[in-house]
Amino acid sequence: MASTEERLRELVDKHLNVEGRQSGATLDLNAPFADSGISSVAAVSFMMEVAKEFDVKMNVGDCAQFPNMQSLIDFLDSNAG
Amino acid sequence: MAAATVVHVDLTPCASREAAAWGWLDQDERARWKRFLYAPPRRRYALCRAALRALLCGALDADNEQIAFTFAEHGKPRAQVAGRPAAISFNVSHSGNHGLVAWAPRGRVGVDVEERSARYDIDGLSETVCGPRERADLAAARGDGRLHLFYTLWTLKEALVKATGAGLSCDVSRFEIPAAMRRGKPTGTFRFPQAPDVNWRLHNLGNAAYAAAVAHEEVADSAAAPVTTP
Structure with a gap:
């Protein structure tokens, strides 16, 4: 089974609209989301896709809880169903 | 003023x-x-x-x-x-x-300003960021009107939580934009349920190119002051 990181990378390529990033480009797990210039709509939309894929409950306020991809991976590894 | x-x-x-x-x-x-x-x-x-x-x-x-x-x-x-x-x-x-x-x-x-994009799942986003009466208005809207209404609600909500400084750490589905503004009125006043003593002046600044809104706290000498857009 694919790791949390691999599943997230796939979601990023499919669903996260980051202007300037090439699909499949290297993803720095520790780079702050804020440094990607992701819009708030894109961030909340991505969070919804993550919740669906990993069967976890997340609300809009959770967007601010994860400063980078690694923190999201850590949360999902502890909470995903 | x-x-x-x-x-x-x-x-x-x-x-x-x-x-x-x-x-x-x-x-x-x-x-x-x-x-x-x-x-x-x-x-x-x-x-x-x-x-x-x-x-x-x-x-x-x-x-x-x-x-x-x-x-x-x-x-x-x-x-x-x-x-x-x-x-x-x-x-x-x-x-x-x-x-x-x-x-x-x-x-x-x-x-807040947002270029409207049809690439997002508006139904899913509405479930996450809107209250029940906002979702009902969205469900009743058709075609482009639905996309425009969603972005109007989004920008008004985000302008409010940015004004307070909470940003998206605040669950924006827990408050609703005034009904008159949901139905097209460009200005309105708003109070957060948890802080009813503070009045916020809202202005929908959206146009054909983008959705946008500003929220301004009413204080003694700014009450009901208009928003100017030079």
Whole structure:
């Protein structure tokens, strides 16, 4: 089974609209989301896709809880169903 | 009477304007600019921050070199002039080729702009960010009207939570935009259920190119003040 990181990378390529990033480009797990210039709509939309894929409950306020991809991976590894 | 002023910033790519904008930034801002991973957010940051600095210089009668920024808990910046807190509130938002800078001499202010995109799952997003009456209005809307209404609600909500400084750490599905504004009225007043003593003046600034909104806290001499958009 694919790791949390691999599943997230796939979601990023499919669903996260980051202007300037090439699909499949290297993803720095520790780079702050804020440094990607992701819009708030894109961030909340991505969070919804993550919740669906990993069967976890997340609300809009959770967007601010994860400063980078690694923190999201850590949360999902502890909470995903 | 103290009004909120909102200025549009053209963020279309232009090397000479970007270079000029970069020249307005201080050392910390240039470091922030460098940390962006991609060119588009770097451009938007430089152009919006330079526009903000130019506006603050005029409003505060200060030189650019005197202006610095500190940051509140959820990252909302505050201005300082020559090391002292400036008596002004401001907020910045950008999306695609559009930036907005809002400022007011009194009362907190928040602004949001979004280029509308049909690529997102509006139904799913509505479940996450809207209250029950907002979802009912969205369900009743058709075609482009639905997309426009969703972005109107989004920008009004985000302008409010940016004005308070909470940003998206606040669950925006727990409050609703006034019914008259959901049905097209461009202005309205709002109170958070958990803070009913504070009145917020809302203004829908959306047009054909983008959705946008500003929220301005009503204080003694800014009550019912209009929003000016030069």
